[in-house]
Amino acid sequence: MTSDRTRGNKSSEVHGIFQKIAGYYDRMNFLMTLGRHEKWCREVAARVAPAGGGRFLDLATGTGVIALAVARRNPGATVTGVDFSEEMLRRARTKPGADAVRWQHGDAADLPFEDESFDGITEGYLLRNVEDLDRVLREQHRVLKPGGRLVILETCPPSGLVKPVVKWGLRVIVPLLGQVVARDRRSYTYLESSTRAFESPQSIAGALSGLGFTDIGWRKKFFATNVILWATKAN
Template identity: 40%
Template sequence: MGSDKPQQVRAMFARIAHRYDLMNRLMTGGQDLRWRRRAIQRCGLRPGARLLDVGTGTGDLAAEALRQCPGALVVGCDFTLPMMHRGRQKPGRARIRWVAGDALRLPFPDATFDAVVTGFVMRNVADPDQAFREQARVTRPSGRVVCLEAVRPPLRWWLPFYRLYFHRLVPLLGALIAGDEEAYAYLSRSVAGFFTLEELAAAMARAGLRVQEVQTFMGGTVGLIVGVRP
C-alpha cells in the first residue's frame, strides 16, 4: 500500500464495517469464533483482570473476553471509528470500553494491562515490530501478549487450492456480500506479503517478549502466538 498504508487501511475497514463479521464467518466456515475463544483462553484472565484488545474492530475478541471472564475490565482500541460504532450496536457489548487509538502509539500508560490481544491485526499495521513493542509496553510484568493472525502458509501439496480460494473466491465473495471486491483482494495480498508463523514469533521476541506458546489452525494458515513480558 505504500507510505499511506494506515489511511488506506482505515478507509477500507470503514467501507466494509457493515459486513465485516458476516464475511469472517463465511470465509472461515465459522472457525474464527473457535480461534478467538482459544486466544482469549490463552490470555489467562482472572476476575478483575484488565485486557486490551488492539484493533478491536467490532469487538468480537473483547466480547469473548467478557463472556469468559465477566469480572474483567475489557478495553477495545481501534483507529477505524465506523468499525467500533458497528460493534457498539451489537447486543451484549455495552460493557466494552471503546477507545480510539493507533496500534503504533497506544494511548495508555506503561504496564496498564494484564493481557493484550490482537486478532487478524498485525499484517495491517505499517510496522509490526513497533506494534509489538507498544503491546509489550502497556502489559504488566508477567502479563501476556496474545496474537491471532493469518500467516503466510508453509509449502504444502494443497497450496494451489488455498491460493485459488484466497485469491479468487474470497474477493468474489467480498464483491457479492460486502460490495467491495478490492478490500478482500487486499486481504489475500496482505497475507501473501506477510510473515510466516516463525517470522511473526521472531517479531514478538524482538519486542522483548518471551514466546511461550505457538499453535496453528487450518493447516498452518492461521497462527496463535503467546508471549510473556518478563
C-alpha cells in the same frame, strides 16, 4: 482486523477499507473461515488469562468479537477495545454485552495508555495491516505488565503441500466472496494479497523474542491460513 492505521499512505488506505467493510465484516469472517472465526476468538480469550479479574486490552478490536469474549470469560475484569476505524467501533457498541467493554478510538503505534497498564493484550488481524510492525509490538510490550500475556490471531501465509491450493483459494475465492457478499471486490483483493505477503509465525515469534517476550508458541488453524500466537512479558 486493524492497525496503526492513522499515519502514512498505507494506513489511510487500510482505514478506508475497514470503514467500508464494517457492515459485512462479521459475515465475511464467518464465510471465509467456514464458521470457525468466533471459536478462534474464544480461544484467544481463554489463552490470555484464566477467568478472574484484571485489566485487558483488545487491539484492532473491529466489531468487538474478541473483546466481548474476554469480557464474558472474565466478568470481573476491565476490558478496553481499541480500533482506528470509527465505523467498526460504532458497530461493536451495538452488540449484546457491549456495555461490559470500554470502546476507544486509537492508534496501535501510539497507544494512549501508561506503561504496564494491562494484565493481558489480545488482537485480531492487526499486524499484517500496520506500517511499522516493530513499533506496534514495542507499544504492546510497553503497556503490558511483567508476566502479562499477549495473544495474537493472525492470517498465515500458505506453506507446505497445500500451498498451491490455498494460494488459489485466497486469490480467487476471497475476492469473489467480497464481490458477492459485500459488493466490494477491491477491498477483499487487498485482504487476500496482504495475507499472502505477511510474515510467518516464526518471524513474528522472533520479533517477540527480541523484545523480551518469553514462553512463545503458536498453533496454526484452517489449513494453516490462520494462526494463534501467544507470549509472556518477562518479569
